[in-house]
Amino acid sequence: MTVHVVVPTFRESHLVGPFLERWSSVKSTPLRLHMVNGNPGDETSELIREWSTRLDVTEHAGHPGLYWTGLVALGLRHVSEIAGGEDVFLLTNIDVRPLGDPLAAIFAAVPDWRRHQVAIPVAWASGRVTSSAVVVRSWALSLNRHLGEGQPIGELPENAILPATYLPTRFLLVPVKALHEGIFPDETRLPHYCADYEYTNRLRLRGYDPLFFTGASASLDEENTGFDTYLCHTTLRARIARAWDIKCPYNFRYRFRFVRLVYPTAAFLPGLLSHFAKIFLEIAFGGRKLQGLRKS
Template sequence: MLFIVIPVFNRWAFTEACLHSLRQQTHADFRVIVVDDGSTDGTGQRLRHDFPEVEVVDGTGQLFWTAGVNAGIRQALRQGADRILTLNNDVVAAPDFVARMLYWAQRLPTALLGPLELDAHTQEPVYGGEVFSWLTHRRQDLLQTLAPEQRQGLHPVTYLPGRGLLIPVAVFAAIGLFDEKRLPHYLADFDFTSMARRHGFPVYVNYDAHLLTYPEESGQEQTRRHRSLRGYYQHLFGIRGGGNLRNFTHFALKNCPTPLVPLFLLNGYARRLTGYFLH
C-alpha cells in the first residue's frame, strides 16, 4: 500500500488544493497522512471536516519539515506501507501523477523517484533534477542539458527534493528516517536521497510524472524578496534559513567525499555568506 505523507503548518488554501488534486487521481489506491504541526488557521478542524478520508497526525508546533515528515512516515510504517510518497502542501498533482510514479516504481522497485516540476501559473518546467559535482560545487541542471524530446522517462540524479519523493520502504530499513536532529528543515531531503544512492538505491527524476509547484512561495524566495540584516541572519542561522551554515556543515560532512570536504566547505560557506545579497 502506498501512503502519502504531507507535513503542514497553516496555509490552508494550499493544503486544500493539494488534497483536492489527490482526490482526482486516476490511481486512487493510496492513503493520505497529514501531519499538522500546530496550525493556527483552523487547518486541523478543516481537515477532519472536509477530508474525512485523510488521517491527521497532530504535531507540537516545533516539528518543522523533517520531524513532521518522520512522524507521518512512522505512522505509515506502523500500518504496513510498502511505499511512501512525501509531498509538500503547496503543490498540485496532475491527475495521473500517482499512476505515472507507480508505473516506474513497479519496474524499478528499489528506486527513489521524483517528478518533473512545473510552474503552477505558466505550466513551464521549473525543476527537472540535478547532477552535482562535489569537486566544483556546480550543479548540472537537466532542464538545460536535455533536449525537449529527451524530457520523458527516467533520468539519474545526485539527489532529490522531498516535495514529491517516492520511497520504497526498504530504504528506511537500510538508512533510517530523515535526519531530524542535524537537519531539521532544509537539506534533509537531499541528505536522505544522497545517502540512499550511496547505499545502492538508484535515484531518478521521472519526467513522465508532473507536479505543479509555486516557486515564489518557498521560504528562501520570501526571505530574499525583502532583504534585510535580520533576514540575512535568519538565512544563515535560522532553522528555515536556506543558507543555514550549521545545516550545510552537517550535510557536507555526511555526504561529500572525505578528501574534498575542506574545499567543499570553503566554497559552500563563501556562497552562503554572499549569495543572499547577490541573487
C-alpha cells in the same frame, strides 16, 4: 499495494482543501493520505475531519517546535508501523498539485521502480520548472547541475528517466522497504533546510538509486521559496541577520552539517570552502541575479 502520501503542514489551512480535492481524483492506486499538522486543533484539523468521510486521510499531531524534518519523520514513522512491505510512500508539500495521474505514469514507465527513488518535475503556474533533480558535477568545487530547472516544462525530454545524485521532496516516491530498513530523515542534525537532499543522498548510498522522470509532473500553488524569502528583495543587513534562522537556506550551522554529512571524505575540505564561497556571494549580493550560482 498502497501509496502512503505524507505531507507536512503548518498554518496553511487555505491550501488543505485544494490539495485533498486534487488527490481525490487520483484513482489508479489505493491511497492513504497522512497529513502531519504542526499546529493541531486549528482549522486544518477541522478540514481533515470533514474530508475523512470522502478520502482515506488521517491527521498526525505534531507541534510548532517541529520543523520540516521533524514533521516528515513523524509521518514516516507512522507509515513504517502500518504499511506492508510492498507499499510505497510519497513525500510531497501541501502546495503541490499532481497533474493528471503521476503515480500511474511512474509505475508504467519506470522499470524496477521498487529499487529506486523517483522524483518528477514540479513547475510554477507559469510552466517553468522550479523543482527537479541534482547531479553533482564536482564535490570538491561544489558544482551541481539542476536538471531542467528554469525551463518550460514542455521543453523537457519526453518520458526521460534521468539518473541523479540527490532529489528534492516536493514529489518523491520511495519503497516503504526503505523505512523498514531504518532509513529516515535526520531530524536531529538537519531540522529544515537541506534535509531533503541529505535524506535522498543517504537513500542512494543504501541502494535506492535516484531517478528523475519527466513523463509526469506537478504544479506549485504558490510562488514562494526559501530563496525568495531570504535572498530576493532583501537588504544586506537583513540577510546577515537571518543567517542563523533555522529555516534560512544559507544557515551557516546547517550548511556545514550538510557538507559534513553528504560530501565524500576526500572532497570535504575543498567542498566546504567552495560551498561557503557561494553562500557568502549570495549573502553579499542577494537577488535573482545570483540564482545561477545555485544551478552551477
